[in-house]
Amino acid sequence: MTTTIPAPTGALVPQRRLNLISVVLVLGVFTTLLDATIVNIAIDHLHTVFNASVARTQWVATAYLLLYVAVIPVSGWASERFGARNVWAFAVAAFLVGSALCASASSLPMLIAFRALQGTGGGMLIPLSFSMLTRAAGPERIGKAMIAIALPAQLAPVLGSVLGGLILQYWSWQWMFLVNVPVCIAALTLVRFLPAVPGRPGDRLDxxxxxxxxxxxxxxxxxxxxxxxxxxxxxxxxxxxxxxxxxxxxxxxxxxxxxxxxxLIDVRLFARRSFGLSSIITFMAGFSTYALTLLLPLFYQQLRGESVLTTGLLLIPQGAGTTLFFLLARPLVAKLDGRLVVAGGIALTMIGILPFTFADLHGGELLLLAGQLLQGIGFGAATYPVMTLAFGSLSHEETPSGSAAFSVVQRVGAPFGVAVIAVILQNHLKTAHTPSQVLSGFADAFWWTFGLGTIPLALAFLIPRKHNQVRKEDTVLDANELGPAAE
Structure with missing residues (x-):
């Protein structure tokens, strides 16, 4: 016996309205991703401000992370129960209030508590934005629509480093949070342009x-x-x-x-080839592409003695590469085999890592910057088709749960991969007593990042040839595999 999963459908909107929806959604997504980067690079500064240990100060980042991931699973149900636009507005408001309170914190415990409130809002914004954008765009426009989230997700860490460096060097730490306020107010002012889908009071929470x-x-x-x-x-x-x-x-x-x-989340979605494979590739990217967000700033600051601001400026080519892909290369590769695009993106990222494996204590800046440019192009090429593949296979009804499931994989997988590379680097630095030994430790960590990139590279060739094949392959499944809910 088989059951047919309907192709993605929904209340599609005109292209001009879709563009406006994308702008509104990106305001919420971008500010949460930007803020996370700004705060993470300021931990060392904050522990001095509050006269606390680094371990205690680290909870400024940890509290945000824990509440961030805690609300992701319930975001799908909440959007169905209360309406996606209403929940999205609540999330932005919570992030706004949390940001303002963080700026007013007079002690470390207060700052940690207010960061938790920020995380409550921030954690809902990305899965809700994925869900609303997917439903409004429909399967035929999902690729273009995903750019609205994919591009900010890649640029935020780079811009966050630059902005964080500027704030810490020329202003007070409170501005790390106050910069969110006008963006959130703008998002709340424009929220009326988002699709108003009524909630379903009968939806029971699992x-x-x-x-x-x-x-x-x-x-x-x-x-x-x-x-x-x-x-x-x-x-x-x-x-x-x-x-x-x-x-x-x-x-x-x-x-x-x-x-x-x-x-709460239908795990049967992961058994579907397109969604499951996209999730695995996204998880494994934490060991390679996302790990670079840890290694590169440490490389410039600890090994080459650069300031936070200079480090942020040195990371600009990476963001420029991603922007270059989305603005120029994406229209050209949209007609190519998706497997080759993803595999090519991962390969470019790996090639961009190589200059850092052979880097010295001084010199070679142009080669390193060129490597980061390739990394940025690779990020865009690998991320864009995978996100399109995952969300393009979801039906209208599956989108909220699928968005939450994908966000959980992304938000757990990326830090997990980063932690593995961090452990590898720390094991080398424990026994490093000279600059050359520290350099060797960084080189080894970059080699590990390069090597682990071969896993998503191999998985890329399992991606369906074309996106229209994705929907065809995913529509018919055996009811015995789906379990009682499919009967």
């Missing part, structure tokens, strides 16, 4: 799924953040939460498959 999945995701995120510390994954504070999180996630998977009611 309480058991929430009890299992949310603590599981939080435990994984916390374990990953602790793994980036001195003892790596060997620390009890790292492996114990990771173990607990894995058990809870496994229990949720079993619950989701057995549930006859609509689960």
């Amino acid at each position: 309480v058991l799924g929430l009890i299992l999945l949310t603590p599981g995701v939080i435990a994984l995120a916390y374990g990953v953040s602790e793994a980036a510390g001195a003892n790596g994954f060997a620390a009890v504070s790292a492996w114990l939460p990771l173990l607990i999180g894995t058990v809870l996630i496994a229990a949720f998977v079993r619950h989701s498959l057995a549930s006859r009611r609509k689960p």
